[in-house]
Amino acid sequence: MNKKRKLWELNRVTDQEFKEQRKFPIVVVLDSIRSLNNVGSFFRTCDAFNVEKIYLCGITATPPHREITKTAIGATDSMNWEYCEDVLSLCDQLKKDGYALCTIEQTEKTTLLQRVNQLKEEKFALVFGNEVDGVNQEIVNKSDYVIEIPQFGTKHSLNVSVCAGVVLWEFGKKFF
Numbered sequence: 001m002n003k004k005r006k007l008w009e010l011n012r013v014t015d016q017e018f019k020e021q022r023k024f025p026i027v028v029v030l031d032s033i034r035s036l037n038n039v040g041s042f043f044r045t046c047d048a049f050n051v052e053k054i055y056l057c058g059i060t061a062t063p064p065h066r067e068i069t070k071t072a073i074g075a076t077d078s079m080n081w082e083y084c085e086d087v088l089s090l091c092d093q094l095k096k097d098g099y100a101l102c103t104i105e106q107t108e109k110t111t112l113l114q115r116v117n118q119l120k121e122e123k124f125a126l127v128f129g130n131e132v133d134g135v136n137q138e139i140v141n142k143s144d145y146v147i148e149i150p151q152f153g154t155k156h157s158l159n160v161s162v163c164a165g166v167v168l169w170e171f172g173k174k175f176f
Contacts, residue, residue, distance in 0.1 A: 015074070015077050015078040018047070018078045019078065023052040024049065024050045024051065024172055025052065025099075025124065025175070026052060026125075026171055026172070026175075027052050027054070027055065027094065027124075027125045028053075028055070028164070028168075029054075029087065029090065029126065029128070030042060030054065031058060031127055031135050032057065032130040032133075032136075033056075034060075034130060035160075035161075036065055036067035036068050037067055037068075037070075038160055039060060039061055039072075040071025040073075040075075041072075042161055042164055043075035044071065044072050045165050047079050049168040051079070052080065053081060054082075055083075055084050055087075056081060056082070057084050058085065060083075062081075063076040063081070087136065087139060088142075091127065091139055092142070097123075098123050099125040100121035101142060101144050102125065102126050102127065102146075103139055103143040103146045104127065104128050104129070104135070104146075104149075104167055106148050106157075107140060111146065112147075113148065113150065113166070113167060113170050114150070116171055119145065119174075127143070128163065128164060128167075130160075131159075131160055149163060
């Protein structure tokens, strides 16, 4: 028999221990995410994948907010985050700080997600875009890489917070 473990059997770190532990060299940039539930899901997913920081940009809402908190289930307390109104300036600064700017988008020239293990850079800024309009074209133009998730069904996109889980898993494998 394969018994499910209870929460207390998972030996998770505390919020304070999480804040103090060494993070994977990944930051997440949210470019005008409109859904509060998606924002909360990003917090929870970034916590799970040991992300350094989340940048909330443009119209992206910030904690505390009931809908964000409900979906994040406490990750708004554990995750380091910052609001930056101007996503373009933030992306310029992240590049100056040595992060490879990786837009998660569908464009004419992309790097397929399964190939990110071949990227030589050591620090990554992953930019996720608005649920309708995607990532701002100016950010796409500044990107070192445009990362695309291969899809095989009739739909042409994934929910942005689902996309985050898939992408962070693949990038996280570079560091554990």
